[in-house]
Amino acid sequence: MSNPTANFFDALDRRGHEPLLEEAVGSIRFDLEHDHEVDHWLVVIRRGDVHVSREESEADCVFTGSRAVFDRIVTGRSHVYAAWVRNELRAEGDVRLGRFLQRVMPGPPGAHHPREFARREIRPA
Numbered sequence: 001m002s003n004p005t006a007n008f009f010d011a012l013d014r015r016g017h018e019p020l021l022e023e024a025v026g027s028i029r030f031d032l033e034h035d036h037e038v039d040h041w042l043v044v045i046r047r048g049d050v051h052v053s054r055e056e057s058e059a060d061c062v063f064t065g066s067r068a069v070f071d072r073i074v075t076g077r078s079h080v081y082a083a084w085v086r087n088e089l090r091a092e093g094d095v096r097l098g099r100f101l102q103r104v105m106p107g108p109p110g111a112h113h114p115r116e117f118a119r120r121e122i123r124p125a
Contacts, residue, residue, distance in 0.1 A: 005032060005074055008074035009041050009043070012043065012052050012104065013050065013053075015050055017048050017049050017050070018048055018104060020048075020100075020104055021045050021050060021100055021104065022048035023047075023100070024045040024048070024100040025046055025047060026044075026059075027042060027043065027044045027045070027060050028045075028059055028062075028063065028101060029042045029055075029057070029063070030042075030043070030062075030063045030070065031062060031065075032064075032070050033064075033067065034068065039054075039067060040054055041053075042054070042055040042056075042057060045101075059093065061091060063098065064090045064092075065089035065090060066088070073105060074105065075106065075109070076107050077108070077109070080101075
């Protein structure tokens with residue numbers, strides 16, 4: 001069975017360096033509950049250099065919620081802030097780090113990047 005959350009974190013770790021996160025320094029841990037267990041994902045960001053592990057160590061920011069909610073977020077069917085407002089995702093610590101991570105979350109299915117959309121629209125016929 002596919003695990004969108006694991007796929008997201010694996011892909012994020014493979015990036016190594018993410019230009020959208022060059023202003024960020026810190027660590028974010030995600031404690032995601034499912035089937036009476038908790039998966040831990042630790043994202044360490046150092047000026048765009050990203051490393052993801054399954055450690056349950058201390059972090060500057062900790063997000064807690066269900067893996068089902070996070071699956072919806074990483075597939076673009078929900079938004080981090082919307083889940084937070086609905087109390088489906090809770091945060092402790094330096095929540096500003098979540099703002100940085102939001103930059104690499106996928107948009108809704110079928111969405112287009114605004115610049116790519118604009119390029120297609122202004123092409124001469």
